Amino acid sequence: MKKFLFILTLVLVLSGLFTATTVFAQDGITDDEVNAIAKQLYCPVCENTPLDVCPTEACRQWRELIRLQISQGMTEAEIKQYFVDNYGARVLAEPPRTGLNWLVYILPPLFILAGAFILFRSFREWTKPQIVEAGSSGESDAGEASSPSDTDDYIARFEEEVKKRK
Amino acid sequence: MIAEFGFGILVVSLIVTVYSGIAAVYGVLNKSAGLVESARRAQLLTFPLLTLSSIVLIYLLTNNRFEVSFVYEVTSRSMPTYLQVTAWWGGQAGSLLFWSWLLAVFTSAVTLRKWDRDIEFLPWVIVVSAITLAFFLGMIVFFENPFTRFWLVDGNVVPSMFAPSATATVFTPQDGQGLNPLLRHPGMIIHPPMLYLGFVAYVVPFAFAIAALITGRTDDRWTRITRRWSLWAWLFLTLGLVLGGRWAYDVLGWGGYWGWDPVEIAAFMPWLTGTALLHSTMIQEKRGMLKHWNMILVILTYALVVFGTFLTRSGVLSSVHSFANSPIGPFFMGFVTLTLVSSIALLIKRWPELQSENEMKSMLSREALFLLNNLLFMSILVICFWGVIYPLISELFTGQKVTVGPPYYERATGPLFAGLLFLMAVAPLSAWGHSTLQTLGRAIWKSTLAAAVVTIFLTITYTQNIYALVGFFLVALVLFTTGHEFWRGASARQKSQGENFFAALTRLMGRNRRRYGGYIIHISMALMAIGILGIEIFQKETQGTLAEGESLNIANYTVTYRELASWNSPGEGVNYTRSVVDIYENGVYLGQLAPRIDYYYDAEQNMTIPGQRSTFRDDLYILLVDWQPVSSIGATFKIYVNPLVNWLWIGSIVFLFGIIFAAWPEKDPAEVSVRRKSARDNRQASAAD
Incomplete structure (x- = not known):
């Protein structure tokens, strides 16, 4: 029954579209206008291919469908909704912001915040016993130290280093 | 016969690999140097074994042995020999063998190093690489065997390594499917x-x-x-x-x-x-x-x-x-x-x-x-990771298939990449151990000023897009601070040594390969960022169907459709459709481009080859999307203008230079680091080597 209803709707929609073709002229619609919408949609059959660049015959027909829909005066949002209704949410470049899909948008920032928090706390912990060896930064590695704190100091140390290596 | 031979060697390699892992563990637990040595040699043996197996596969690939299903899937008679060789990694089974062969090469190279100071590592390095190799070889032997052949059983073609029944005969298709044309590119x-x-x-x-x-x-x-x-x-x-x-x-x-x-x-x-x-x-x-x-x-x-x-x-x-x-x-x-x-x-x-x-x-x-x-x-x-995994999770829990596409990644990673650029500019100026805002500020203010001047200049002459300007500012900051580091080091050396500037610069870099190689890589990343900013923010596109002599306009360019020809090349098994367009910039004739569509008969697939004109400022990139085969009066073109994208490729060449500079073998790195740590004590020792 469900299948029958689906086919019936499909036939109605398609016949509606084709009769519409004869009524409305599509000439005014440029490829750029079609692509502007197709770009935001993903090919319902190929993996991860935007509809505007997908080379398959099916996609070409879908682009013509978009052209037709524009010529019928459908808005961008309506056309996108049409594709979502017929082919599922996967035709959108991003999951719609509903239900479980919120995880897509919430989890990474949470993770990053947690990372930043851990890092910040570790910094706080590390920097506490600051009094110890305050002047030891110089000992770290003369060859690699690039402290620009004092250019003259840097050059002096550099010269010393060069002499050593000669 | 030869296919069985190749498979046999794979099985032997798997056994040898498993043995080397077990022998290494057993040897180290029982303190048996002999067993560990045996494990090492077993490990070394995997290299010639897998090389032989790979040679067998390449032999099958280049000799059109289509009874082997992998050969059938990735080659065809019309493919040139070099492509038949590289078809080795053109499919799952072959590329797993390629992977394993590379691992055998690397682990052999590692086991041949001088181990005297690190002998305790040796058995465990062998164990880890043996586990990895055994896993991949196991995948190949049991699931993705590149030597599987076609058999004719009661009129049905069945892929199998060995004869599935006593009456089965080997089935050899006339020709292979050929490598996916998209993969037939240098x-x-x-x-x-x-x-x-x-x-x-x-x-x-x-x-x-x-x-x-x-x-x-x-x-x-x-x-x-x-x-x-x-x-x-x-x-x-x-x-x-x-x-x-x-x-x-x-x-x-x-x-x-x-x-x-x-x-x-x-x-x-x-x-x-x-x-x-x-x-x-x-x-x-x-x-x-x-x-x-x-x-x-x-x-x-x-x-x-x-x-x-x-x-x-x-x-x-x-x-x-x-x-x-x-x-x-x-x-x-x-x-x-x-x-x-x-x-x-x-x-x-x-x-x-x-x-x-x-x-x-x-x-x-x-x-x-x-x-x-x-x-x-x-x-x-x-x-x-989350973007890649989420569609699966969604399908698993809600049954809904979703796409996580570029808008998600670009929005989320954009600021993070900007942050990385900023760190690339600042971090080289900070000192190990201790830096303050004051010392950092003193080191960076000149570069910041210069980057600001560049940004203001770009605002006036190039763009007012805020994202682009932030990006360009950061790129300029990286270039100036890094350039300044080179200049500072070299002029310090110039003063102290009395060398001319370039001699000072090259010697300075030669003595600190890792550090200056790293700086060159930072520069290359900044150059790549220019290309990425250009194409991400300023890309323009248009599409239209033209009759001969008609034009499309985009940015300063005019593209005029001249002619189109379509012909078969039976030797290659390809049909070429080549269009010719004239291109003009601000009315000045620049030349012709020839976007084409190649149709591969064996793979039944189109390949779209763009016509490209590349300059430092932008790329004109023209695709032939469609044409009317009968009259050839109309052809549809899609044209992109990709500003600055060339810098991405220039950056990658600089990158290559930087990393080879950094990784170029000098003295034993351990030796050098020891020397650096206590340069004073070790002076004589290091002078000797």
Whole structure:
């Protein structure tokens, strides 16, 4: 029954579209206008291919469908909704912001915040016993130290280093 | 016969590999140097064995032995010999063999090194590489055998290694399907090997890290031994990514180089952890800190490498079903999980022994900024990983298939990449141990001023887009601060040595290869960023169907359709449709371009070859989308103008130079680092070598 209803709707929609073709002229619609919408949609059959660049015959027909829909005066949002209704949410470049899909948008920032928090706390912990060896930064590695704190100091140390290596 | 021979060698390789792993464990537990040596030799034996097996496969590929199903899938009679050879990695089974062969090459090279100072690592390095190799060989032998043949059983063609029944005869198809035409491109010939070289080379640092954890030798020796390995791995991985981008740009026909496809991201994720590792091991070597973190990074990189190998070839992430139906899917995930869990367990066991030798003293010190860099890389990793995995989760729990596409990644990673650029400008100016806002400010104010001037200039002459301007400011800041570092070092040396500036610069760089190589790489990244900003923010496109003589306008360009010809090339099995267009800029004639569509009969597939005109300022990129075959009066073109994208490729060449400069063999790195640590005491010793 469900299948029958689906086919019936499909036939109605398609016949509606084709009769519409004869009524409305599509000439005014440029490829750029079609692509502007197709770009935001993903090919319902190929993996991860935007509809505007997908080379398959099916996609070409879908682009013509978009052209037709524009010529019928459908808005961008309506056309996108049409594709979502017929082919599922996967035709959108991003999951719609509903239900479980919120995880897509919430989890990474949470993770990053947690990372930043851990890092910040570790910094706080590390920097506490600051009094110890305050002047030891110089000992770290003369060859690699690039402290620009004092250019003259840097050059002096550099010269010393060069002499050593000669 | 020959196919059985190839398969037989694979089985022997698997047995030898398993033996080497077991012998190494047994040898080390029973303190038997003889057994460990035997394990080492078994490990070395895998290299000639797998080489032989690969030669057999290449022989089959180049001799049109279509009774072998892998040969049938990836070659055809019309393919030139060099493509038949490279078809080795053109399909799942062959590329797994290629992977294993590379691993055998690397582990052999490692086992041949001088072990005298690190002999305790040896058995465990063998064990880790043997487990990895055995896993891949097991996948090949049991699931993805490149030597499987077609058999005719009661009129049905059945793929099987050996005769499925007594009456079965070998079935040989007339011709093969041929390699996917998209893969018959020079970029695609080098791109997979580069990526795989990068992937496989990361097994070595991982093996040493695990060896260090098991033996409890938790100083920075493992990072010092594997530093050059990591560098080469990183080089190949980066090159693989860049070449993949170039290939996409030249062949895929969507005017871009990167589409945030799960397969691309799978290769990008180990690069993220690898790059973070490259920076944070420096902290361990200089300051004896972050030992835990480096372990985590190297373990993650290894896991992502295996994960990436699996993703790039199997396509299982497209849906839950293809994952469940793929015979190797669950095994791969099982292996990744197992190695991850056992490595982390090992790390936890050694946790207390990996304490830092130094304290973090300032939030602006070099090590603190490196940590921030690591945070940014890990954040990008999380975004990528989640984006790749989420569609599966959604399908699993709600039954709804979703796409996580470029808008998600671009919005989420954009600010993080900007942060990385900023750190690239600032971190080289901060000192190890201690820096203050004042010292940093004093070091950076001139460069900031110069970058600001450049940005103001660009605002007036080029763009008012705020994102672009922020990006260009950061790029300029990186270029100025890094350039300033070169200048400062060289002029200091010039003064002290009385050398001329260029002599001073080259000697200075030659003495600090790693540091200045790193700076060159920073410059290359900034140049690449120019290209990425250009194409991401300023790309323009238009499409239209033209009759001969008609034109399309885009930006300052006019493209006029001249003619179109379509012909067959039976020798190659290709139909070419080549259009010719005239291009003008502001009315001035620039020349002709010839976008075409090649149709491959064997693979029944089109390939769109763009006409490109590339300058430092922008690329004009024209695609032939469609044409009317009968009258050839109308042809549809899609035209992109991709500003600045050339800088991406220029940056990659600079990158190549920088990393080879940094990784160029000098004296034993351990020797040099020891010398640097106590330059005074060791002066004579180092002068001698």
